[in-house]
Amino acid sequence: MIFAQHILLALAAAASLHDGFNAQQAFAYTAKVAGFGERWPGSPGHASTEALIRQTLRKDGAQIEADNFTAKTPRGPIEVHNIIGKFNVSADPKQKIFLLAGHYDTLFQPGFIGANDGASSTAILLEFADALAGHKTNMQIWLVWTDLEEAIKAFDADDGLYGSRHLARKLSADGTASRVKGFFLLDMIGDKDLGVARESGSTRWLQDFIGVAAKQLGYSDYFFRYQAGIIDDQVPFLEAGIPAVDVVDAMFGRMGPGFDGMGEFHHANTDTMDKVSAHSLEVVGKTILRTVELLDAQP
Ligand SMILES: [Zn+2]
Numbered sequence: 372m373i374f375a376q377h378i379l380l381a382l383a384a385a386a387s388l389h390d391g392f393n394a395q396q397a398f399a400y401t402a403k404v405a406g407f408g409e410r411w412p413g414s415p416g417h418a419s420t421e422a423l424i425r426q427t428l429r430k431d432g433a434q435i436e437a438d439n440f441t442a443k444t445p446r447g448p449i450e451v452h453n454i455i456g457k458f459n460v461s462a463d464p465k466q467k468i469f470l471l472a473g474h475y476d477t478l479f480q481p482g483f484i485g486a487n488d489g490a491s492s493t494a495i496l497l498e499f500a501d502a503l504a505g506h507k508t509n510m511q512i513w514l515v516w517t518d519l520e521e522a523i524k525a526f527d528a529d530d531g532l533y534g535s536r537h538l539a540r541k542l543s544a545d546g547t548a549s550r551v552k553g554f555f556l557l558d559m560i561g562d563k564d565l566g567v568a569r570e571s572g573s574t575r576w577l578q579d580f581i582g583v584a585a586k587q588l589g590y591s592d593y594f595f596r597y598q599a600g601i602i603d604d605q606v607p608f609l610e611a612g613i614p615a616v617d618v619v620d621a622m623f624g625r626m627g628p629g630f631d632g633m634g635e636f637h638h639a640n641t642d643t644m645d646k647v648s649a650h651s652l653e654v655v656g657k658t659i660l661r662t663v664e665l666l667d668a669q670p
Pocket residue numbers: 478488521638
């Protein structure tokens with residue numbers, strides 16, 4: 372019996388966080404969320420997505436927090452619902468916190484379902500919740516589903532990033548920001564032709580950790596082969612003094628004259644399930660969780 376117990380303990384120790392990432396399940400979550408249809412705030416698809424996030428967090432034993440407010444937008448007031456699922460919260464008031472975030476809203480555009488832009492980021496976080504269930508880390512891990520990332524009219528200083536701006540300010544104001552070791556934003560990472568940009572405004576040392584993790588897993592080809600400057604939900608967190616990285620595939624389909632600056636399928640109704648793959652979700656999901664392991668092992 373003692374011998375058998377030792378084998379069980381050894382197996383438990385070997386099961387690392389990144390090994391717990393199930394790419395097929397992440398893909399199934401992506402299909403489910405995309406299947407809800409348009410998911411702009413106030414839409415039925417948005418409400419269904421919120422319900423799925425909450426249901427998954429309850430199943431996985433997270434502490435659920437809401438960050439709700441009314442945003443002033445060019446379309447009038449809009450109710451915004453950021454959802455946070457916290458894992459491994461200890462009694463230590465100085466415990467470090469790591470944030471993994473992605474937006475779950477979609478563009479206000481009739482017929483736009485955003486399998487990659489919206490569903491893939493929502494889904495990878497749902498699968499992170501499943502991987503984190505019952506998995507011990509030193510840091511608190513917060514999964515953050517940001518709302519109303521998409522601009523109502525056009526991205527500028529005041530339009531877009533509504534949810535992330537509100538949450539970053541809140542963490543600054545209540546002093547939590549100083550305990551946040553880092554922030555990874557995941558966006559459009561389901562692209563089956565995966566290439567994660569080296570986003571030029573992101574925190575370089577934190578980005579380099581992702582490069583190390585990718586190398587360890589044999590995924591270097593998918594990361595940082597090109598540079599791009601992207602305004603996304605990481606910006607308000609950078610402005611709050613939090614080390615932050617935008618993990619984004621900024622080339623979605625063909626590039627060039629006549630196409631959107633982020634590729635032919637970006638913000639197009641052709642952003643559908645045939646453009647995403649379980650393999651891409653696996654590459655990004657495992658690499659990000661491996662990076663979290665590396666950071667968690669640091670003093
Ligand atoms: Zn978008």
